[in-house]
Amino acid sequence: MTHTVRDIILLGSTGSIGTQTLDLVARNPDRFRIVGLAAGGGNPELLAEQALATGARTVAVAKGSAAQDLNLAFYASAKKRGYSAGEFQIPEILAGPDAATELAARACDIVLNAIDGAAGLKATLAALDAGRTLALANKESLIIGGDLVARRAKPGQIVPVDSEHSALAQALRGGRAEEVEKLIVTASGGPFRGRTRAEMADVSPEQAMKHPTWTMGPLVTCNSSTLVNKGLEVIEAHLLFDVPFERIEVVVHPQSIVHSMVQFVDGSTLAQASPPDMRLPIALALGWPDRIPGAAPAIDWTKASTWEFFPLDDEAFPSVRLAKQVGATGGTAPAVFNGANEECVAAFLAGRLRFPAIVDTIERVVAEHAGSARSQGGDLTLEAVLEADSWARTRARELTTGGQTLS
Ligand SMILES: NC(=O)C1=CN([C@@H]2O[C@H](COP(=O)(O)OP(=O)(O)OC[C@H]3O[C@@H](n4cnc5c(N)ncnc54)[C@H](OP(=O)(O)O)[C@@H]3O)[C@@H](O)[C@H]2O)C=CC1
Ligand SMILES: CC(=O)[C@@H](O)[C@H](O)COP(=O)(O)O
Numbered sequence: 001m002t003h004t005v006r007d008i009i010l011l012g013s014t015g016s017i018g019t020q021t022l023d024l025v026a027r028n029p030d031r032f033r034i035v036g037l038a039a040g041g042g043n044p045e046l047l048a049e050q051a052l053a054t055g056a057r058t059v060a061v062a063k064g065s066a067a068q069d070l071n072l073a074f075y076a077s078a079k080k081r082g083y084s085a086g087e088f089q090i091p092e093i094l095a096g097p098d099a100a101t102e103l104a105a106r107a108c109d110i111v112l113n114a115i116d117g118a119a120g121l122k123a124t125l126a127a128l129d130a131g132r133t134l135a136l137a138n139k140e141s142l143i144i145g146g147d148l149v150a151r152r153a154k155p156g157q158i159v160p161v162d163s164e165h166s167a168l169a170q171a172l173r174g175g176r177a178e179e180v181e182k183l184i185v186t187a188s189g190g191p192f193r194g195r196t197r198a199e200m201a202d203v204s205p206e207q208a209m210k211h212p213t214w215t216m217g218p219l220v221t222c223n224s225s226t227l228v229n230k231g232l233e234v235i236e237a238h239l240l241f242d243v244p245f246e247r248i249e250v251v252v253h254p255q256s257i258v259h260s261m262v263q264f265v266d267g268s269t270l271a272q273a274s275p276p277d278m279r280l281p282i283a284l285a286l287g288w289p290d291r292i293p294g295a296a297p298a299i300d301w302t303k304a305s306t307w308e309f310f311p312l313d314d315e316a317f318p319s320v321r322l323a324k325q326v327g328a329t330g331g332t333a334p335a336v337f338n339g340a341n342e343e344c345v346a347a348f349l350a351g352r353l354r355f356p357a358i359v360d361t362i363e364r365v366v367a368e369h370a371g372s373a374r375s376q377g378g379d380l381t382l383e384a385v386l387e388a389d390s391w392a393r394t395r396a397r398e399l400t401t402g403g404q405t406l407s
């Protein structure tokens with residue numbers, strides 16, 4: 001069966017999701033073509049190599065100073081490939097903090113946003129405003145943008161890449177919206193599953209980076225160790241599928257084979273199960289609603305296996321409860337939650353903050369925000385979200401430096 005080739009602009013191409021996406025695209029040239037790549041500028045050699053390998057027309061790099069490195073890297077890569085001068089095309093280079101946003105609005109069929117953190121927000125808005133299908137891995141942009149993002153998206157314009165939300169979207173195909181009883185979001189439980197708060201007091205960044213089942217970028221990996229990732233994912237599920245928070249539950253599933261489930265009013269639960277491999281949800285998002293044959297290995301049912309499910313330990317991991325409160329508050333509260341988290345994760349990974357202080361600080365910054373004028377309602381604007389994000393980062397920094405480090 002022939003397919004129309006879909007042109008893709010990939011934001012965050014040098015990262016974990018980005019590189020897995022390029023692997024998938026390379027294996028399906030009859031379906032997908034890369035027309036644009038964006039990265040931060042931390043790895044110009046890899047970005048140049050990717051651009052030459054894909055023939056991307058345009059390359060965007062956030063660090064303005066990286067443009068020169070990129071140019072040099074293109075020629076070095078071309079030389080390494082044995083290309084003569086006329087054999088390769090130097091792509092257009094966009095450089096600066098808004099380069100990815102400019103690229104996201106360029107002609108294509110799909111923008112896959114795989115930037116990490118709040119930095120992906122403007123590009124998400126630009127892709128939606130340009131009418132592109134947005135394959136969304138950058139969960140933070142939806143979560144902090146909330147209604148600002150949701151009201152710019154046409155029905156079906158945002159397709160989830162996040163494994164749990166891809167699973168939920170698949171299971172939701174099994175019934176009508178009014179037949180949904182609840183969403184069950186699964187969590188690996190992270191590297192510290194089973195520990196008490198006291199037993200996590202002195203864990204190191206290296207320990208937090210040892211995710212039990214997934215290999216991911218540093219921010220989402222640290223967020224999985226505090227369960228902040230799961231809290232973010234509950235808000236993401238609420239925004240994507242319009243299910244109230246009280247009907248979204250988290251269950252710990254250490255094997256990370258069931259990627260989430262939908263329970264219907266008749267008592268039936270539909271689950272999506274596959275070995276933990278992000279190429280499957282990436283492929284489904286790019287091919288939606290079609291499935292891409294061979295996207296990732298399936299479960300080997302000839303082998304014995306055990307799947308476990310446990311209730312979440314809210315005492316040891318309060319971030320999910322906090323995220324639900326923040327999500328229900330809405331407005332700029334999610335931006336404050338996420339901004340404080342990104343600041344504290346950076347401090348923890350740099351060895352400047354103890355692990356328990358990540359969620360403790362988020363809790364305190366969120367509480368201060370709730371009591372301040374800035375959290376008033378009304379139509380959310382980009383300026384208000386960015387201001388709340390910046391305030392939260394500053395406040396988190398103040399609380400965790402100058403001897404005020406929380407327990
Ligand atoms: N990794 C995974 O398995 C999963 C990830 N996600 C989500 O997907 C997103 C990406 O995660 P992951 O791939 O792990 O992250 P990584 O840290 O591995 O990669 C982040 C990518 O974003 C680029 N980047 C950072 N800032 C900018 C910017 N301002 N403009 C353009 N590019 C930028 C980085 O470029 P550079 O290399 O130059 O710094 C890098 O290519 C996150 O939101 C994460 O929560 C969701 C589910 C699973
Ligand atoms: C693969 C993916 O979607 C990640 O968000 C993953 O879910 C993180 O694992 P946790 O379940 O430990 O948060």
Ligand SMILES: [Mn+2]
Pocket residue numbers: 162163164233
């Ligand atoms: Mn996930």
